Amino acid sequence: MQERARKDLEAVKAYLEASMAPDPVRAATYVSQKFLCRFTGNRVFDTPSGPTGFNAQRYQWVKKRIERYDVVEGEEETIIYSLGYLYGAWPDGRPFDHNRYVDRFVVRDGLIIETDVWNDSAEWLLDPSISRA
Numbered sequence: 392m393q394e395r396a397r398k399d400l401e402a403v404k405a406y407l408e409a410s411m412a413p414d415p416v417r418a419a420t421y422v423s424q425k426f427l428c429r430f431t432g433n434r435v436f437d438t439p440s441g442p443t444g445f446n447a448q449r450y451q452w453v454k455k456r457i458e459r460y461d462v463v464e465g466e467e468e469t470i471i472y473s474l475g476y477l478y479g480a481w482p483d484g485r486p487f488d489h490n491r492y493v494d495r496f497v498v499r500d501g502l503i504i505e506t507d508v509w510n511d512s513a514e515w516l517l518d519p520s521i522s523r524a
Contacts, residue, residue, distance in 0.1 A: 393464060396464045399501060409421070419440075421502065422504075423499070423503060428505070429507045456476045456477075458476070461474070471496040472495050477492050492510035
């Protein structure tokens with residue numbers, strides 16, 4: 392992996408760590424001024440506090456069990472996928488685990504330009520019998 396891509400990956404890791412704290416102020420230090428986050432359900436946010444606020448409504452608490460990062464080096468940008476599982480508790484306190492997620496980041500010069508977020512939470516909320524703790 393080239394040095395630029397390594398730097399971009401470290402920015403994504405630090406952003407995710409801050410986001411899961413949750414510390415959107417610290418997470419914001421890893422994003423571009425033109426940051427765009429397309430969250431589950433095509434909710435669009437321009438700061439890390441947007442997803443943090445949404446998660447505060449959807450979960451009592453939530454964390455990521457990151458299984459791997461896939462890094463795709465481009466000429467000017469690095470595309471980074473974070474894959475794994477969410478675990479935590481729903482607002483009523485019921486625990487959950489093994490909730491698949493994929494985050495896609497576009498990173499340039501060590502700053503996150505955009506991210507897309509997908510997970511199983513909506514399906515699990517519609518049919519609680521499929522969620523596992």
